Amino acid sequence: MRSKAQFMTHPIHPMLIAFPMAFLFAAPAFDIAGVVMDWPRAWTTGAYLSIAAVVTGLIAGVPGFIDYLYVIPPNSSAKQRALQHMVVNVTALVLVAIGWAFRDWSSLKPQVVAIILEVLGLCIVTYGGFLGGTLVYRNQIGVDHRYANAGKWRELEIEGRPGEAVAIDGANELQAGQMMLIRVGNKDRRLVLARTGEGYAAFDDHCTHKGGSLAGGILTGCTVTCPWHGSQFCVKNGSVQAGPAEKPIGIYRLEESGGQVLLTLPS
Numbered sequence: 001m002r003s004k005a006q007f008m009t010h011p012i013h014p015m016l017i018a019f020p021m022a023f024l025f026a027a028p029a030f031d032i033a034g035v036v037m038d039w040p041r042a043w044t045t046g047a048y049l050s051i052a053a054v055v056t057g058l059i060a061g062v063p064g065f066i067d068y069l070y071v072i073p074p075n076s077s078a079k080q081r082a083l084q085h086m087v088v089n090v091t092a093l094v095l096v097a098i099g100w101a102f103r104d105w106s107s108l109k110p111q112v113v114a115i116i117l118e119v120l121g122l123c124i125v126t127y128g129g130f131l132g133g134t135l136v137y138r139n140q141i142g143v144d145h146r147y148a149n150a151g152k153w154r155e156l157e158i159e160g161r162p163g164e165a166v167a168i169d170g171a172n173e174l175q176a177g178q179m180m181l182i183r184v185g186n187k188d189r190r191l192v193l194a195r196t197g198e199g200y201a202a203f204d205d206h207c208t209h210k211g212g213s214l215a216g217g218i219l220t221g222c223t224v225t226c227p228w229h230g231s232q233f234c235v236k237n238g239s240v241q242a243g244p245a246e247k248p249i250g251i252y253r254l255e256e257s258g259g260q261v262l263l264t265l266p267s
C-alpha cells in the first residue's frame, strides 16, 4: 500500500536509509584503518562518521515509524516484521552510540570495544535491512501497485458509534472495479468500500490468511484478491473463493439513500 510519509508519491524512508547504512559501514572501516596504521585522521573521521550514522539513522527512522503506524496493516505478519525491523535497527544505533564511551575524548582514538560495537552494529543493521527488504518486496509496504483502472488511491477517516449509519464521502466517485480504504475512529479498524458492477460492498481490509490489506488488492467483478499471497474473497458475502486463506472476511451493511452511501459501523 502507498506510503504516508512520501515525497511526490515516493516513500521517504527508503530514500534516507542509504545515509546511515553508508556511515555505519564507513565508521568501523576508518577506525580500524586508523588504529592499524596509527593514523589519527582516520580514526577522527571514524568518530564523526559514527555520530553521523546515529543521527541520520534516527532521522531515517521517523518516516519509517509513520508508515509503521498508519500504513502497515494491523494484526498482520508485516506488522510483527516491521516491529522487529525497528527494534533491530534501534539496537544497532544504540550499540554504536555506546561505543562513544570507549574513545579517548581528546584524541578520539577508539578502544577495541568501540570498534567491536560498531562492527556489531553494522552486522545487526544488515539484518534490519533484510527485514526491511522483506517488508517492501514481499509485503509491498510503500509499493503503489494498483492495477489498471483502479483509479487514484482513496482513503477516508470516519467517526461514529457502533451500529450508526455513516455517509461515506466520495463513494460516488468510485467507478466499478475501484475500492476505497476507510479508517474507523480507532485507526486499527480498517474497512474497504468497493464498487462492483452489481453495486457497493463493504468488507474488512484484513485478509484472514496473514493480514494483507485488501484495499491494496485487486477487485475483479465481485472478487477481491489479496496482494500478498493471492487469496480471493467474494465481496458480497465474504466467502473464500481461493486460498491459502481458509476463513471468510467480515462484510458490513450498506444502504443507498438520497444519493449517499451509508455504512453501518461495526461494533
Ligand code: FES
Pocket: 207, 208, 209, 210, 211, 212, 226, 227, 228, 229, 230, 231, 243, 244, 245
Ligand atoms: S495475507 Fe496471505 S493471502 Fe492474504
